[in-house]
Amino acid sequence: MPAGExxxxxxxxxxxxxxxxxxxxxxxxxxGRVFALCLRLSADxxxxxxxxxxxxxxxxxxxxSYRGESAFATWLHRVAVNTVLERARxxxxxxxxxxxxxxxxxxxxxxxxxxxxxxLHQQIDLETAVAMxxxxxxxxxxxHDVEGYGHxxxxxxxxxxxxxxxxxLFRARRLLRQRLEQ
Amino acid sequence: MTCAEFAERFDAWxxxxxxxxxxxxxxxxxxxxxACGARLSAVSQVGAISxxxxxxxxxxxITLRAVAQRRAIARWRRMAAGITAVxxxxxxxxxxxxxxxxxxxxxxxxxxxxAMAHARPELADLDAAERDVEHALHDQPADSAxxxxxxxxxxxxxxxxxxxxxxxx
Numbered sequence: 001m002p003a004g005e006x007x008x009x010x011x012x013x014x015x016x017x018x019x020x021x022x023x024x025x026x027x028x029x030x031x032g033r034v035f036a037l038c039l040r041l042s043a044d045x046x047x048x049x050x051x052x053x054x055x056x057x058x059x060x061x062x063x064x065s066y067r068g069e070s071a072f073a074t075w076l077h078r079v080a081v082n083t084v085l086e087r088a089r090x091x092x093x094x095x096x097x098x099x100x101x102x103x104x105x106x107x108x109x110x111x112x113x114x115x116x117x118x119x120l121h122q123q124i125d126l127e128t129a130v131a132m133x134x135x136x137x138x139x140x141x142x143x144h145d146v147e148g149y150g151h152x153x154x155x156x157x158x159x160x161x162x163x164x165x166x167x168x169l170f171r172a173r174r175l176l177r178q179r180l181e182q
Numbered sequence: 183m184t185c186a187e188f189a190e191r192f193d194a195w196x197x198x199x200x201x202x203x204x205x206x207x208x209x210x211x212x213x214x215x216x217a218c219g220a221r222l223s224a225v226s227q228v229g230a231i232s233x234x235x236x237x238x239x240x241x242x243x244i245t246l247r248a249v250a251q252r253r254a255i256a257r258w259r260r261m262a263a264g265i266t267a268v269x270x271x272x273x274x275x276x277x278x279x280x281x282x283x284x285x286x287x288x289x290x291x292x293x294x295x296x297a298m299a300h301a302r303p304e305l306a307d308l309d310a311a312e313r314d315v316e317h318a319l320h321d322q323p324a325d326s327a328x329x330x331x332x333x334x335x336x337x338x339x340x341x342x343x344x345x346x347x348x349x350x351x
Contacts, residue, residue, distance in 0.1 A: 018253070024246055031242065032234030039235055049241050053248045060249045061256075126231060146231055174193065177221070 012072055016063050023063075027056060030073065034080050040142040041084050043131040054087060055080045077147065085157055129179040133172050140165050141172035183211040188218045247321055254314040255331050261307045262338065301342055308339040 014022035031052065038051035059079050066075055130138060139158060143149040144165070149157070151165040158165070188211045194200050195208045212222035315332045322328060 020246070020250065023249065024242075027242060027246060031237050031245075035237035035241070036233060036235040049238065049244075052237060052241060053245045056245045057249055057252050060252065127235070130231070146233055170193075 009068075012063075012066065015060075016066070023060060026059070026076075030076055031056075033073075033077065037077070037080055037142065037147065038084055040130055040146065041088070041139055043133075043135070043138060051084050051087060055083045058083045081143065081147065081149075081157065089159075126176075126180070129176050132179070133175055136160075137168045137172035137175065140168035141176075144169050145173075183207050185211075185215060185218055188212070188215070192221065247318075251318045251322060251325065251328060254311070254318045255327060257314060258311045258331050258335055261304065261311055262334070301345075305339060305342060308335055308342070311335050312339070 011022045011025050015026055034055050035048060035052050038048040038055065039045065042048050042051060059076055062079060066072065130141065133141060136158075140154055143154050143157065144151065151162045151169070154160075154165045155162040160168075188208060191200060191204060191208050195205055200208065209222070212219045312332065312335050315328055315335065319325065319328045319332065
């Protein structure tokens, strides 16, 4: 076993025993990816910061159940995705829930132009372009193209058909392409 | 492949619905044509999106504090379950013991000794939980969950002490 892996295992084991310093090390190693996920799904910085707190509280609560069947980072990010989507569904983050649900319902009827809210003279970087995507398309794009989930799994996570997930991904990529070419 | 054919197939390439051969033809044309290559590179930028975005530095302390608070409350809840069992044993003793004891009795029945033996570590745990929650409250004085937990800890400790004191009589 590589030395680095042993070190990580030791840190996780210490955190499972309640070691706060070890848990802080886990935060330091994973917070960037968790924050990126929360920010892209919510498109709202303040909301993303609240979601990061929710995710790490949930990680701490479930840490004892981690048995090493998968890589720790994979396990942690699955907890993160589930936490963010549960919050979106539960109404605790009502605005996110409404945005995503409305966007899935309207994929065929809402013209892409309706969600254009950008000053065309403004410099658009990639993150800004992602943030401007419709919520459903943004969620699918983030889970598929950034986090690496398949359409079948996204369908289960978001409660949509696999085909709807594909349609949203296509729409997201097309909108991003249009905006990045401007 | 011509630029017009590239344009026709570009959306399908983007959606991943082309056959492997057609997808390779699109990519080959993009490699040879500067204008079409620029369209593809814009999309490639999307593929290179970073999986990490640095969070605000202050979020670290806020998040770790939220975890510590949850840990303090969870610890108290675990103890509450144990304390309930101890209190039940002590209460059972109080109900079942005779109203007067002969002077020659051994000091304490088995039920009483069990109650006292269980109560000591539970009282020590309650003291530790009180310190944890007080520490968390120092950081978050307006947290009503913590205030409630502290009140319940103190109430349970007093109730347990009363039961143990009565069991010794």
